[in-house]
Amino acid sequence: MQIHGTNNVHGAQALNGPHFRRPAAPAEGATPAQPADQLDISPEASEAARVSELADARAAEHVKDANGVRTGLVDRLRSQIAAGTYESADKLDAALNSLLDEIG
Numbered sequence: 001m002q003i004h005g006t007n008n009v010h011g012a013q014a015l016n017g018p019h020f021r022r023p024a025a026p027a028e029g030a031t032p033a034q035p036a037d038q039l040d041i042s043p044e045a046s047e048a049a050r051v052s053e054l055a056d057a058r059a060a061e062h063v064k065d066a067n068g069v070r071t072g073l074v075d076r077l078r079s080q081i082a083a084g085t086y087e088s089a090d091k092l093d094a095a096l097n098s099l100l101d102e103i104g
Contacts, residue, residue, distance in 0.1 A: 061072035080086035 065071050
């Protein structure tokens, strides 16, 4: 290949040549020739995504701020207390058993 200056350099080419054709717009009221794309997500994939989101949320609870406070955990516990779902019979039994073990 021989290059002799800039005389053989072509400028930008338009995209409307025979190598590129835009698809014609469908006529009004015409149905598309191909069906629309569809995505089906299995129940297993949905469950896996939900578990992944929960794991990410739990991992965020272990991140401490500059003061050493696990703000993600604090936020979750505050929302449980506000919703009235924090205290349960199992938690109260565990706390009572722990207290009785400590007292002796």
